[in-house]
Amino acid sequence: MSTTLQASLLDLIRRTSSDLPADIREAMEKGRAVEMKDSRALMALDTIDCNIATAAQDSAPICQDTGMIKFYVHYPIGYDILTFEEAARAAVAEATAIGYLRQNSVDSITGKNTGNNLGPGTPQFHFQAWRKDTVDVRLMLKGGGCENVGAQYSLPADLKEIGKKAGRNIEGVKLVVLDAVWKAQGKGCAPGYIGVCIGSDRAHGLEIAKEQLLRTVGDTNSDAELSALEHEITRICNGLGIGPMGFGGNTSLLSCKITAQNRLPASFFVSVSYACWAHRRRGVTLNPTTNAITGWLYEEASETLAGAETGAGAH
Structure with missing residues (x-):
């Protein structure tokens, strides 16, 4: 086994766990800028900001x-x-x-913690070959609290809380995504980020929705209709008054990323993956021969990821 590769991945884990990337930090700062002085919302974001700085300083x-x-x-x-x-x-x-990393891998039958984060299904790997001469490794540490408020809808769907029916169209997609964010309030550690997959089947749709969270906050969707939908959902969510940690305020959703996959005629799934404010995902490029780190990804807030790196298919 390559000791260089193990060292490279250990450094990737360290930074992902302790040091939020530039685009996430910038999004949080923009959130602080729109909250009222002395509000509970701003107090929550200020506390989070201190947490972010201390964790990065101490590699904790x-x-x-x-x-x-x-x-x-x-x-x-x-x-x-x-x-x-x-x-x-x-x-x-x-x-x-x-x-x-904390000891986070638990046997689902016995309830025993493995103590080293290893076990059936942990960690998870999604591999995809490509024709480039470099290795691109992205790591996401997806917390249980935000994972609990992910959602999947089968359209058409009756949304009883708002008294509307979501049809098999873009308006229906928007309604169920908003429903998911509304139901997550106070539970998903807002302000958060959501990845959405329109279509595919149940299992793949949820994975593709989660992969959308690998995109940078400030990128632009190559599909104009989906780009407009991303901005519209973000705008509406920030007007719902959920606010940081559910305390109320103007910052409920920091980013919405959407993709579409072909589906079967009989099915129309909309899958929503939610990430909390501590959206821990980083990446590196490796030399495929030496496995040494040749570059760090997500270093710039405006970085745009190629479609092959963020969309369907890293399995």
Whole structure:
């Protein structure tokens, strides 16, 4: 097993757990700028800001729930992904022993914690070959609180709380996404981020929705209709008055990212993946021969990710 690869992945885990990337920090600052002075909303965001700074300084976990560990890997043909998995597991165990990760992997039958974040299904790997000569590794640490408020709808759907029916169209999609954000209030550690997949099947739709959270906050959707929908949902959500941590205010949703996948005629799923303010995802590029880090991703708030890196298919 490559010791260089294990060291590279350990550093990726450390930074992902403790140091939010530039686009997330910028989004949080924009949220602080629109909250009223001396409001509970601004007090919550100020507290969060102190937490962010202290965690980065001390290389300590930003949140007590260091989340489900999800690796998204694009690799050139011939790259040894079995060695990658071995090195990643070793890095996860080492990161847990050091304290970059908390002990988060629990046997679903016995309730026993494995103590090292290793076990069936943890960590998770999504591999996708490509024709580039570099390895692109993105890591997401997805907390349980925000995962609990993810949602999936089968259109048409009756939304009894608002007395409306969501049809099989863009307006119906908008209604169910807004319903999901409304139901998440006070539970998903707002202000949050959402990834949405229109279409596909049940299982794949939820995975693709989560992959949308790999996009940078300030990027632009290449589909004009979906881009407009992203902005409209964000605007409406920030007018709902949910606010940071559910205390009320102007900052409820920091980003909405949407993609569409083909579906079967009989099915119309809309899948919503929610991420809390501590949206921990980072990435590196590796030399495929030495496995040394050649660059860090998400270093610029305006960074735009290529569609092949963020959309359907990292499995």
